[in-house]
Amino acid sequence: MPAAKKSDEETKEVKELNSAEPAAEVAAEDVDDGEDDAEDVGGETTGEAKKKKKKKKPKKKGGAKVAQSSPPRVGLSKFFPDGKYPVNEEQEYKDDNRWRTTSEEKRYEERVAMEDPEITYNNIRKAAEAHRVVRQHVRQWVKPGMAMTDIANMIEDGTRAVVEENGLEAGVGFPTGLSLNHCAAHYTPNAGDKVVLQQGDVLKIDIGIQVGGRIADSAFTLNFEPTYDKLIEAVKAATDTGVREAGIDMQLGELAGYIQETMESYEVEVNGKTIPVKPIKNLSGHSINPYQIHGGKSVLLVKNDDPTKMEEGEYFAIETFGSTGRGRIVESGECSHYAKRVDAPHVPLRYEVHVRSKAAY
Structure with missing residues (x-):
């Protein structure tokens, strides 16, 4: 659902250029390649640029029963006292790259290359x-x-509360994105903001959480009436495609083509008119470094000639944006x-200290 992350400099609201149609809307979704839950198709995942077989979330055994509050205020350590957290979704390599998971030697080399894979x-x-x-x-809510x-x-x-904030060890990864309608990303309310969510709004919610500098950068879109259901379905499907096809040795330009193909297979009917869904050309997913939300590599949403490959030990946020407008954004609005x-x-x-004697006066 929502997508587009913080740049290394001040980032203004990113707004979609409206088409001749007055109701151009943007939906977006992004996931960090790795973890997911069944509730969100394409969901929110996080992990290294490698794929494995999908597993079901393990059930917790023994211990006192703990219930999460509403709103959530109970820390994760109460649910996972052993400090081990669920694996969730993993994608398996296919075709010529399958040897990465079948070769014990290769898996050993990749583990050694990481500073401390378990942590x-x-x-x-x-x-x-x-x-x-x-x-x-x-x-x-x-x-x-x-x-x-x-x-x-x-x-x-x-x-x-849930991640049990502790300085640089754990906490909020970046300002929460709450981008409405034609605003694709990078809006969060500044002090004094009076904007109220409306029934017909399309809302991109972009949440960042970090633990030990590892940032879960993930987003989703909410709507409250059915007009743009197909738009949201398109970005979910495109994100699913991006996560499924991502992996070591995948060229970023080729991956963008898979995302584009999925996105453009959808249409939205608005006021009796059928509008094709377009990927936003100048927004992208990206690699993530420790304590650095944009790691230097970009996953665009339109096929291109970028030969850059995903490599061992890298982490990516697979982000997709679909629009009923022109498929390009401009920067405008307040910086947040x-x-x-x-x-x-x-x-x-x-x-510099300048000293003058009283005689000078």
Whole structure:
């Protein structure tokens, strides 16, 4: 559902250029390639650029029964006292790349290449589980008539509680995106914002949760009447395709083509007129580095000639945006997202002291 993440500089609201039709809408979805739950098709996942066989979520055994509150305020450690978090969805390699999962030697090499695979995977799974808990509550709780500020506060308060916020060790990954209608991404209410969610709105909700610097960057779209159901279905299907086809050695330009093909197979009927769903050309998914939401590689939504490959040990947010407009965005509106530049140059700062004698006056 929602998508498009924070840049390394100030990021303004990203708004879709409307077509001649007055009701151009945008839906989006993104997942971090790895974890998912059955509730959200294409769901929210997180993980390394490798695929494995899909497994069912293991049932917790023994111990006292713990129930999550509503809104969610019970930390994950109460549900997983052993500190081990569920694996959830894994995708298996196919065809010429299947040897990556059948070769014991290759799997060993990949484990050795990671600094600490067990800790890394567990951090990602914890962030994904926290995202799942918060997301499920948001789906039930958000309704027309709510102020956008209240929605943002509810999401981020729930995130901090469930993931058990602890400085840089765990907490909110980036400002919550709450982008309405033609606004594709990067809107969150600033202080004094008075916008209220309406019955006919299409709302992209983009939630980030980090554990040990590993960011679960995932989003989804909500609507409250059926006009744009097919638009949301299109971006879910496109995200599913992106996750299924992603993996080590996949060329990013080729992956974009698979996403585009799926997205463009859908149409939306609005006021008796059939409108094709278009992927937004200048938005993309991306790789994720520790404590860095944009890792340098981009997964566009339209087929291109980028030969860059996904590599061992990399993590990606597979993000798809579908539009009933022109399929391109422009930046406008207030800035609501900020991030520290990881490549900012060193600037020496000096404090100059000027001393004057009383005689000078």
